[in-house]
Amino acid sequence: MQTLFITGGNRGIGLELVKQSLQNNDVVLCTFRGDTTPDLPLTQEERGRLTWLQLDVTNETDLARLPALLVNQPIDVLINNAGVIGPDNQSYNDMDTQGWLHTFEVNTIAPLMVTNALLNNLRLSDAPRVVTVSSQMGALHRESTGMIAYRSSKAAVNKVMQLLSLELKAQQIVVCPVHPGWVKTDMGGSEADITAEQSASGILALARRLTMEDSGKFYTWEGKEHVW
Incomplete structure (x- = not known):
């Protein structure tokens, strides 16, 4: 049994991460936005291993409360899953710049800030790991157009995680970004390659x-190393 902290656990890949972690007999702490705690069909035993935390990953006040809420709580795996696709207008000649900034707040800055907020909890684990859901759309070797806000935010978070892996190496904390695949979710659409369950x-x-x-490597959901 291990303890996982999952951001954006109320839908899509995040919800599947929660469900499968509970099936694996893990303890799960997961965040959601909004006023209503997600209602899952769980056994009483599973509910005892699940804690929902209302959290906006871009809100400094919310993040500052985390250490006090989780005193002496070891976290074995932090999965920075919360993310956004970005604004409707994100082409080179039609960019919603405020939407671009928000995309960076959620996809690039928040994973670092959430990790910082939980460092003491990660240090309590015998094998702490930080996995950040990124995308191959942020890989610099790929030549494709459009979705500048999303692509650039994922390229940036890849670099942030690579740097963080070096910063936390002495503390023996593993840090890796992961490409989740093209997934059939609200973000990925119905034409995507794989299901949220598979991812x-x-x-x-x-x-x-x-x-x-x-630590410091970029992986795919299949466990293969991805080129940067």
């Missing part, structure tokens, strides 16, 4: 096997 299963399998030798 979540792969991400969790990867998270379980990560060691310090893997």
Whole structure:
């Protein structure tokens, strides 16, 4: 049994991460936005291992409250899953700049700030790991157009996580970004390649096997190393 902290756990890949972690007999702490706690069909035993936390990952006040809420709570795996696709207008000649900034707040800045807020909890684990859901759309080797806000935010978070892996190396905290695949969610659309169940299963399998030798590498949901 391990303890996972999952951001954006109320829908899509995040919800599947929650469901499958509970099925694996793990303890799950997961965040959601809004006023209503998600209602899942769970057994009483599963409900005892699940804690919902209302959190806006871009809100400094919310983040500042986390350490006090989780005193002496070890976290084995932090999965920075919360993310946005970005504004409707994000082409080179038609950019919603405020939407672009918000995309960076959620996709790039928030994973670092959430990790910082939970560092003491990660240090309480014997094998702390930080997995950030990124995208191959942020890989610099790929040549494709459009969706500048989303692509640039994911390219940036890849670099943030690579740097963070170096910063936290002495503390023996593994840090890796992961490409979740093209997933059939509200964000990925119905034409995507894989289901949320498949993506979540792969991400969790990867998270379980990560060691310090893997830290700073970019992986796919299938557990394969991805080029930057």
